[in-house]
Amino acid sequence: MNADNLTLVRHPLIQHKLTILRNRETSTAQFRQVFREIAFVLGCEATRDLALGEVEIETPLERGNFPYLEGKKLCFISILRAGNGFLDGLLDLVPSARVGHVGIERDEATLQPRTYYFKTPDKLGEREVILLDPMLATGGTAIEAASALKKAGARRMKFMCLVAAPEGVAAFTEAHPDIPIIAAALDRQLNEKGYIVPGLGDAGDRIYGTKG
Numbered sequence: 001m002n003a004d005n006l007t008l009v010r011h012p013l014i015q016h017k018l019t020i021l022r023n024r025e026t027s028t029a030q031f032r033q034v035f036r037e038i039a040f041v042l043g044c045e046a047t048r049d050l051a052l053g054e055v056e057i058e059t060p061l062e063r064g065n066f067p068y069l070e071g072k073k074l075c076f077i078s079i080l081r082a083g084n085g086f087l088d089g090l091l092d093l094v095p096s097a098r099v100g101h102v103g104i105e106r107d108e109a110t111l112q113p114r115t116y117y118f119k120t121p122d123k124l125g126e127r128e129v130i131l132l133d134p135m136l137a138t139g140g141t142a143i144e145a146a147s148a149l150k151k152a153g154a155r156r157m158k159f160m161c162l163v164a165a166p167e168g169v170a171a172f173t174e175a176h177p178d179i180p181i182i183a184a185a186l187d188r189q190l191n192e193k194g195y196i197v198p199g200l201g202d203a204g205d206r207i208y209g210t211k212g
């Protein structure tokens with residue numbers, strides 16, 4: 001595994017909030033709220049190298065040049081459905097960002113991941129793309145989504161998740177060595193059903209309350 005591609009964000013607030021998300025006793029309402037909060041803090045890390053220009057403004061005391069983000073080039077791409085859990089928090093952080101959605105499913109004939117939905121903002125090549133899926137498990141879905149985005153013109157991309165498995169990091173890094181991975185935790189392994197352990201369960205079910 002090329003560990004250089006993986007940034008683990010060890011901020012205490014992130015680690016605390018991730019423990020709440022892992023806890024099976026956490027309600028759907030609290031899960032959504034805490035996901036929103038953790039997305040905001042992880043988003044700060046994912047955007048730390050955004051290009052800054054300068055703008056001339058007047059404070060109440062004097063005129064001067066001050067740092068200002070260049071353009072509105074950020075684009076969040078959610079991998080359906082669990083990637084949507086990141087959007088509220090990230091849009092709290094960058095309200096002007098553009099948003100796209102990618103749906104990936106397993107082709108029952110080939111057993112390979114296949115893109116069934118793809119809607120992204122124009123001019124992907126000019127944007128900083130942050131691809132979102134809370135769980136990097138086998139990596140198959142994220143690899144397919146990143147490939148589809150590259151085909152559509154994306155050039156600068158990061159992948160953001162809550163929890164990564166070593167297997168997923170290795171597979172994703174091999175397929176897309178140019179895409180940094182930002183995660184709150186690197187867990188032990190995948191189990192025989194493809195779940196990350198200790199993990200937090202099925203992220204989609206936890207966000208939407210579709211089980212239990």
Ligand code: URA
Binds near residue numbers: 082137196202203204
């Ligand atoms: N997807 C999930 O939602 N959870 C896992 O543990 C693995 C994949």
